Amino acid sequence: MVIVRSLSNAVSLLSAPLSNAWQAAEPYLFVAYLATLLAIGLWVWRQEGRGARVLAAAVFVFLLGEAYRLIPHIIWAIAPRAQQPDALGTARLVCYLTTAGFFLLLELYRQQRVGRAETAKGRRIENLMFVLFGVAAAVCFVRFNEWMSGESPWFWLLLRNFLLATMGVLTICLWAKTAKNDRAFRHLPLALCLVILFYLPAVCLEPLVPEITVLMIPRTMAMIWVMVILSRSAVIRGTGYSFRTYIKRYWTLYMLLVLPIAFFAIFRYFPMSYISLAFKVDNTLVHPWTLELADNGGMQWFLQAFSNQSFRNALANTILLNLLDLVIGMPMPIIMALLLNELAFPRYKRLTQTVLYLPHFLSWVIISTIALQLFADNNGWINRLLGTTIPFLSQENPWRAMYIFLGIWKECGWNTIIYLAALTGINAELYEAAEVDGAGRWKKIWHVTLPGIRPTIIVLLIMNLGRILGSEFDRPFTLMRDMLQSKVQPISLFVYYNGIKGDQHSLSTAVGLFQSVVCVIFLVASNTLSKKFGERGIW
Template identity: 60%
Template sequence: MKKKRTAQKAYVYLKKTWTLYLMLLLPVAFAVVFRYLPMTNIVMAFKDYNMFKGVWASEWSDPIFKWFQKAFQTKDFWYALRNTLLLNFLDLIFGFPFPIILALLLNELAFKRYKRVTQTIVYLPHFLSWIIISGMARQLLAPRTGVVNVLLGKVGLGPINFLMENGLYVATYIALGLWKEMGWNTIIYLAAITGINPELYEAAEVDGASRLRKIWHVTLPGIRSTIIVLLIMNMGRILGSEFDRPFAMQNDLVMDVADVLSTYVYRVGIRGFQFSLTAAVGLFQSVVCVIFLFGANAIAKRFGERGIW
């Protein structure tokens, strides 16, 4: 009898919502075809890939971890790994708190029109590609003709090679990343702030709380779960690196700090036709990122937070 009632409820539910499942069919098919099926080619990391035979017809490596050993035995790989961790860690340290601060500042603005204009101007750089930003940076920071160095020369500071010295390159790399993505990430925190109950602010104001006190005791606790989730997701990308940003900004003078795993894979694996090596390095990146993700989520739960799952 219970099974019959359950089947009837399921039938009624599907009769009401079948159109939603039909709409969901296309994105699910897209994910399966273009996201999950290509993952089967990960076996390339354990094979001596031959492009004429294909992935599955190629012979298995001997030993099976041959391409991992080859990557770990090269100095360029360890330099790229070090640079990836360094740049991503600096991105996390400087790039993560700034959107929170900016969201808090924008939330405190009394003039809504000024707030909207400022928010729009700040997140517009997100829509620019790194190729465009790299070209702008090279023009503005050029040692002799760049606007920045021309202005510095007028105050007697002399030309500064922002993109040609290791330390200055790293600082410029982080600053440009912060400028590009800070406004976009701010939108997430502003959306979380709008979900805070206004009565909490009214109660704090009745108790005589100042603006800073309301931010500390109401706003920040109200968006804490959002902060934790985004922090966990950023920790999951600590070893991952986008390709266009470092590739567009690097040059031969700063390769010691500019070469990351994504550009290493492109240079050694793809341009060098070592596709199995490319797959091995990519698999290594993914496994480490998953470990960081699970570790960060476990730590968040231990401190009483909800985490991602």
């Protein structure tokens, strides 16, 4: 040890001028110096004997210990506004720790090559390595937090989370190892999957909920415990594979799911946490979880909505328009499908189908553009052809009728697809039998075709009932005229004008929540009912 120390001192002394040259802003020289050290270290490493390895290790530790000087510069290069890294000592500590860890990794690799990795010594080395890496990551984590506090949150949060994730990986590996008395790196893919799966949403959401990482840490630990318990059972239930084989075989599938799950977590589930805004005071600067309850025990916004004439109108309009859609719009595609089914000329039928699908591919903006012209009050072509002056789109009831009519025009043809598909499933022998019994066209439709597509009709009816309080945005918005807005707008427009244009976020969140909850209730209720009457539901 004395020799090692004196040697390293000697190297340190020799390198001092070069090291100072770096501080005099001579980066190339410094890099060359590091490269030389690396070459020496590698050369020593390749020599036989225990002493050579220790010496090489010392050189490497020294090498990376020197490299700490680079760290502040790297940080400044990436984040110019970062606070002055006062603690170069920390950087040096981290570098020493990491280097020692890498050395142990190399040693471990060598042990494995000579087939002694499974011995107690090999395991000791591995444990030590994990501890070193873990401490280094922890130190980095703490220090970076301080350094980066002047930087834009995105950047340093990302960095911090990366470090946290590294720590997570290491912890999982370590746990998997101690739990199974197994080589830790075998579980690296699993650990990576879990950490990415877990941290990706957290990282993305951190600007919104700064506490999320703090919240995440205990959960990570809980997850690790689950992993430990899992890894103890020899065979995964229901798969017949051992834990190791299972992970080896399927980890790619979990990786495929990472991005979709992140999508649903961020854009579908995370907004649900904002639902609590419906019960809180109106403030969007911080996450609603941290806000206090609104008046009347949090129900203020609901009370306000229901005492608001404009909302009550919107509610009534939504129900009215959807009911009309259900009653008039629902049978239309069925009739059209029956018509198409009876059409005897195959080529003509295909052409008809193509043309009837056309309106589905037009957007509401375009449909409203055309409709506003064709149905204009005074000079529109429809009025002219009919010789009337019906105010199609500028009075309440005609507007509602037009809303329904245009909806049917757009989607009727498209909705026949599903009925036509159901029609092909009807057994042809039934028609034959009906024919033999002397049934005409109408009787066949009534007694064979309609019962044949009844399950499909029921399913669609349930789904439409589930949407009874739901409302589209494009359709009413594009058709709306300013003078009619207060009279015929449905809930979606009420939410848009009050929430996004009018900044009454709590009120409109409350309205949206009411809408969603009613939709779910209707869906469940209609499904239960249809099951009770012996039909197949949607789940």
